[in-house]
Amino acid sequence: MAFPGQPAPGGGYYQGGYGAAPGGPSFPGQAQDPLYGYFAAVAGQDGQIDADELQRCLTQSGIAGAYKPFNLETCRLMISMLDRDMSGTLGFNEFKELWAVVNGWKQHFVNFDSDRSGAVDRQELEKALTNMGFRLSPQAVSAITRRYSTHGKITFDDYIACCVKLRALTECFRRRDASQQGFVNFQYDDFIQCVMSI
Ligand SMILES: [Ca+2]
Numbered sequence: 001m002a003f004p005g006q007p008a009p010g011g012g013y014y015q016g017g018y019g020a021a022p023g024g025p026s027f028p029g030q031a032q033d034p035l036y037g038y039f040a041a042v043a044g045q046d047g048q049i050d051a052d053e054l055q056r057c058l059t060q061s062g063i064a065g066a067y068k069p070f071n072l073e074t075c076r077l078m079i080s081m082l083d084r085d086m087s088g089t090l091g092f093n094e095f096k097e098l099w100a101v102v103n104g105w106k107q108h109f110v111n112f113d114s115d116r117s118g119a120v121d122r123q124e125l126e127k128a129l130t131n132m133g134f135r136l137s138p139q140a141v142s143a144i145t146r147r148y149s150t151h152g153k154i155t156f157d158d159y160i161a162c163c164v165k166l167r168a169l170t171e172c173f174r175r176r177d178a179s180q181q182g183f184v185n186f187q188y189d190d191f192i193q194c195v196m197s198i
Pocket residue numbers: 042043044045046047048049050053
C-alpha cells in the first residue's frame with residue numbers, strides 16, 4: 001500500500017529510465033565500465049570519492065549544464081544518501097548509482113522547468129515529486145517549498161538537495177516500516193541518527 005512519502009507501487013526510484021542496473025549493482029567488468037576511468041581519476045589514490053572530490057567532478061562533468069554548480073553541502077548529502085557501507089565516501093558502485101540517480105533527477109528538473117528559467121516553482125515541484133512516485137500532502141509540498149526555495153523558486157542545486165533528502169528519509173522510514181503501512185515507532189536516538197546523518 002502506498003502512503004505519504006512512499007513511492008507508489010511500480011513507481012520505484014529507478015523506474016522511468018534512471019539507468020541503474022536491474023537487480024542491484026553488479027559490475028563484473030568494472031575496469032571496462034566507461035564510468036570507471038572517470039571514477040578512478042576523480043577518486044585519486046584512495047580509490048574513494050569524498051565531498052570535495054564529488055563537487056569538483058560534478059562541476060567539471062557539466063552535469064549541472066547551464067545551472068549553478070552544486071554546493072558542498074549538497075555533495076555531502078549525496079554521499080550520505082548512497083554511502084551504503086558507511087565509509088563516509090563513495091566507492092565505484094556507490095558512485096555509479098549516484099550518477100544514474102542524479103542524471104534521472106536532472107531529466108525531471110529539465111522537464112518540469114518548462115520555461116527554462118533554471119528554477120521550478122511550487123506547482124512544478126509538486127508535479128515532479130508526484131512523477132517520481134512520492135505521495136505527499138499539499139501541506140508537505142508547501143513545507144518543502146518553503147525550506148528549499150528562494151523567493152518561491154527552487155534552483156537546480158536546491159532541487160537536487162531536496163530530492164536527495166526526501167529519498168534518503170523515505171528509505172530510512174521504509175526500512176523500519178516492515179508492514180509498509182506508513183507507520184513507524186521511532187526511538188528518539190534512532191530518529192536523530194536517521195535525520196542527522198542525512
Ligand atoms: Ca579520494
